[in-house]
Amino acid sequence: MRVLSNVIACLASAEVISPTGSYTDSRGLQRDTFQINKTLSTDDYHFVVLGDWGGRPAPLYTSPLQVSGAVALMKYAKLYKPEYVVSIGDHFYFNGIESVQDRRWERTFENVYDSAEMMVPWYPAMGNHDWDKLPEDTEGDRLGNGWAQIEYSAHGTGRWTHPDLFFTTEYTTGDGTIVKTIVIDTPTLTGVYSGEPPLPDRDDPRCSNFYNLDCPLKRLNPLFPEISAWAFEWIEEELVKSEHADYLFVAGHYQIVDTGGIYDYELFRRLDPLFEKYRVNAFFQGHKHTHEHAIRSPKLFPESGEENEGTVHYITTGAGALLDVEAVIFEILQAGPSPRSGCHERWENSGNDNGQAICKYYWSTRHMNSGFTSVHVTKERAKVSFVTAEVENPADDFIVGHEYELFPRK
DSSP states (O other): OEEOOSSOTTSOOOOSSOOOEEEEOTTSEEEEEOEEEEEOSSSOEEEEEEOSOOOOSTTTOSOHHHHHHHHHHHHHHHHSOEEEEEEOSOOSTTTOOSSTTOTHIIIIIITTSOSGGGOSOEEEOOOHHHHOBOOTTSTTOOBOOHHHHHHGGGSTTSOBOOOSSSEEEEEEOTTOOEEEEEEOOHHHHHOOOSSOOOEEOTTSGGGGSTTOTTSOEETOOOSSHHHHHHHHHHHHHHHHTTTTOSEEEEEOSSOSEETTEESOHHHHHHHHHHHHHTTOOEEEEOSSSSEEEEEEOTTOOOTTSOSOOOOSEEEEEOOSSSOOHHHHHHHHHHSSOOTTSTTSGGGGGGTTBOSSEEEEEEEOOSSSOOEEEEEEEOSSOEEEEEEESOOSSTTOSOEEEEEEEEOOOO
């Protein structure tokens, strides 16, 4: 049996959450596993999902969009205090942090989300910019130190709770409702990229069906290949072990499906079938600096499957700090989303179905504002709310652009 340390040997790591077990994959690779369990006294609760909030590099540290969203979030939290925040990557633009002593911890995170309501556990999943390399002509060429983000769990205000690249949380309410979230590091799974995700070779006949694992993908470069192989097996193991959960969520940085269709083809073909099989309610994703709500189109299904629309809700909430370039271009050109999006007017007569995804909601900022997603969990339903700082009435602190109810799996 081979044992791979959770942290590369040359990078020291401090743990504040001890392993709760271990998992050995089919290749014999064993890694520690981490499950965070908490019991609440109330029968309902809120949590927040926030993506791509990482400000700007020094000397700016923050961005106007980040600050506007942070203010709206903290005002929202005074009304609906979250039990925790799921932070889905790109925590520090554009090249992560160097160490736990990096000034950006204080100036991009601690001093920005600083209200009493924000002093709750933050459960992070890293994005590409948390691992990204500085440009070739930059002095001190380096990779973002994602391992230092794990180590920071023992520092700061103590709310940063990042035990490993892959971990789970499980919250049980006073009336026994169980909410499980599987947090995954998508750059580890498919690579560090910005606008060029893994794509199929359209000239290869094996790629006629996008679920085919034999289809060769261009630009598929897992950050840590051994951990990636281990993690795909561990994810399925965790899904199998989730039968008891009333609500089951997965959270990571890269989109699997957004309103434009499939984004990361490796994540799609490996995870979407598992999510449907094991009845995942929603996948929370960032990377794209918009708010989007999509499900898989019934026109997209495995060769052995049936033509049914997807049951997994893909919730994009990556509008935390920066503009989305594509969205800005199409907003200027045609005052709406890209023609690829199912929410574009060209798809209205087909039920907002572009052949890969059905669009239920799309938003991008028009006035340099940002946003987040809030989830209100009760025994009967989990209401997902897309919240932004883009208010029309100056007296308002925030606006809810879209809400959708998810129902228990049982």
